[in-house]
Amino acid sequence: xxxxxxxxxxxxxxxxxxxxxxxxxxxxxxxxxxxxxxxxxxxxxxxxxxxxxxxxxxxxxxxxxxxxxxxxxxxxxxxxxxxxxxxxxxxxxxxxxxxxxxxxxxxxxxxxxxxxxxxxxxxxxxxxxxxxxxxxxxxxxxxxxxxxxxxxxxxxxxxxxxxxxxxxxxxxxxxxxxxxxxxxxxxxxxxxxxxxxxxxxxxxxxxxxxxxxxxxxxxxxxxxxxxxxxxxxxxxxxxxxxxxxxxxxxxxxxxxxxxxxxxxxxxxxxxxxxxxxxxxxxxxxxxxxxxxxxxxxxxxxxxxxxxxxxxxxxxxxxxxxxxxxxxxxxxxxxxxxxxxxxxxxxxxxxxxxxxxxxxxxxxxxxxxxxxxxxxxxxxxxxxxxxxxxxxxxxxxxxxxxxxxxxxxxxxxxxxxxxxxxxxxxxxxxxxxxx
Numbered sequence: 560x561x562x563x564x565x566x567x568x569x570x571x572x573x574x575x576x577x578x579x580x581x582x583x584x585x586x587x588x589x590x591x592x593x594x595x596x597x598x599x600x601x602x603x604x605x606x607x608x609x610x611x612x613x614x615x616x617x618x619x620x621x622x623x624x625x626x627x628x629x630x631x632x633x634x635x636x637x638x639x640x641x642x643x644x645x646x647x648x649x650x651x652x653x654x655x656x657x658x659x660x661x662x663x664x665x666x667x668x669x670x671x672x673x674x675x676x677x678x679x680x681x682x683x684x685x686x687x688x689x690x691x692x693x694x695x696x697x698x699x700x701x702x703x704x705x706x707x708x709x710x711x712x713x714x715x716x717x718x719x720x721x722x723x724x725x726x727x728x729x730x731x732x733x734x735x736x737x738x739x740x741x742x743x744x745x746x747x748x749x750x751x752x753x754x755x756x757x758x759x760x761x762x763x764x765x766x767x768x769x770x771x772x773x774x775x776x777x778x779x780x781x782x783x784x785x786x787x788x789x790x791x792x793x794x795x796x797x798x799x800x801x802x803x804x805x806x807x808x809x810x811x812x813x814x815x816x817x818x819x820x821x822x823x824x825x826x827x828x829x830x831x832x833x834x835x836x837x838x839x840x841x842x843x844x845x846x847x848x849x850x851x852x853x854x855x856x857x858x859x860x861x862x863x864x865x866x867x868x869x870x871x872x873x874x875x876x877x878x879x880x881x882x883x884x885x886x887x888x889x890x891x892x893x894x895x896x897x898x899x900x901x902x903x904x905x906x907x908x909x910x911x912x913x914x915x916x917x918x919x920x921x922x923x924x925x926x927x928x929x930x931x932x933x934x935x936x937x938x939x940x941x942x943x944x945x946x947x948x949x950x951x952x953x954x955x956x957x958x959x960x961x962x963x964x965x966x967x968x969x970x971x972x973x974x975x976x977x978x979x980x981x982x983x984x985x986x987x988x989x990x991x992x993x
Contacts, residue, residue, distance in 0.1 A: 582682055583598055584682075586677075587679075587680060590675070602664050606619070614639055617640075617642055618636060628656045634748065634784050638737070641736050645670050652668070653667075664684050709723075709724070712810070712811060715767060718738045718739050718764075723737075761779065761797075767810060773799055774798075775798070777796070780817065792818045793816060794815040796812070838912070840890060841894050846913065856922045866926055867926070867962045868931035868962065870959035871958050871976060872955050873957075874955050875953065875983075877917040888948075888950065891947075903934070903937060903938055928959075928961040928992055932959060935959050939989065956987050957978075958977065959993075960993045974993045978992065
């Protein structure tokens with residue numbers, strides 16, 4: 560125990576006491592991308608190497624998931640070199656963990672620049688009581704902000720970013736030395752390719768200046784990589800700071816995780832979309848959708864030289880089935896007929912739809928006259944050989960055609976309709992190509 564009078568202490572003795580008290584001291588040369596550990600005790604004996612790459616040290620200290628040693632994806636590690644630049648003294652708390660440990664360590668980091676790109680890092684681990692107090696203090700903040708993945712402050716006039724926080728890395732603000740213009744171009748590749756143009760448009764300084772009055776906020780949804788490298792749905796929000804100077808363009812930018820809700824919403828929309836285009840009895844496309852598919856097929860035929868064909872199918876003597884066995888048996892026959900079409904055409908690039916009553920249409924992409932004739936004959940024969948409950952064996956008539964250059968919808972429909980009529984007229988249970 561040192562019971563000397565305070566006046567007896569010298570600067571050299573204080574330096575020695577500090578060296579003996581702190582848990583880790585690191586000297587860094589940023590330009591050379593090197594660090595050397597001067598002191599390492601307790602947790603840091605395992606966490607720190609004696610020397611190594613400064614870039615790797617930054618990754619170990621910052622670019623891992625909060626309270627884990629698992630590093631974030633390489634897309635986000637691109638910011639590491641900007642994070643390790645300090646112009647003045649800097650201090651913050653970190654959550655660090657060793658591989659295999661469930662409990663993370665709460666660490667205080669202080670950085671002292673002493674020359675150009677040269678720094679002293681001082682690290683101390685808090686004891687259990689301090690760690691508990693820190694956890695309780697930040698828990699309320701985390702509860703409020705846990706849906707926000709990222710936030711930062713932007714000054715468009717100065718072209719600067721500040722107060723950057725990546726919630727999955729740390730509860731604290733991270734020291735990035737980035738211009739806003741640089742940040743935009745570094746982060747754009749983290750968005751899905753189809754969302755990148757929109758991101759650059761909406762984050763363009765001139766767009767923000769033109770479209771945001773003081774106090775105004777706006778947001779939009781898109782897909783962006785999370786720290787694990789997976790694309791998720793996020794909401795990007797820009798809010799212009801409320802100031803009295805119209806030429807003061809400062810913004811808060813937020814990225815919010817909305818993936819779970821977005822997936823549920825998209826699932827519901829997909830369900831309603833399917834209901835809107837599906838025939839409720841047979842489960843194939845309804846009249847409106849199969850007509851749309853035929854229009855699309857015509858457009859593709861005119862745009863490209865790939866073959867496209869269409870066929871119309873009709874159950875023979877279906878009215879007598881309803882009259883003899885009742886509509887419930889007739890409905891069951893239609894469902895089974897549709898199931899046969901879906902099953903046989905499932906391996907092909909086709910769209911199956913109910914035109915109305917007992918008539919069905921199949922749009923066959925990538926098929927010319929010979930291929931669609933073969934498929935139609937296969938369908939006809941399968942229907943003929945199938946036993947339908949309560950009815951026994953029934954047949955169908957089919958008309959088919961290959962779409963021609965210059966065909967209109969009316970041209971194509973009239974040909975398949977006439978071809979099917981010929982099949983009926985010539986004795987039913989046959990395929991006619993026009």
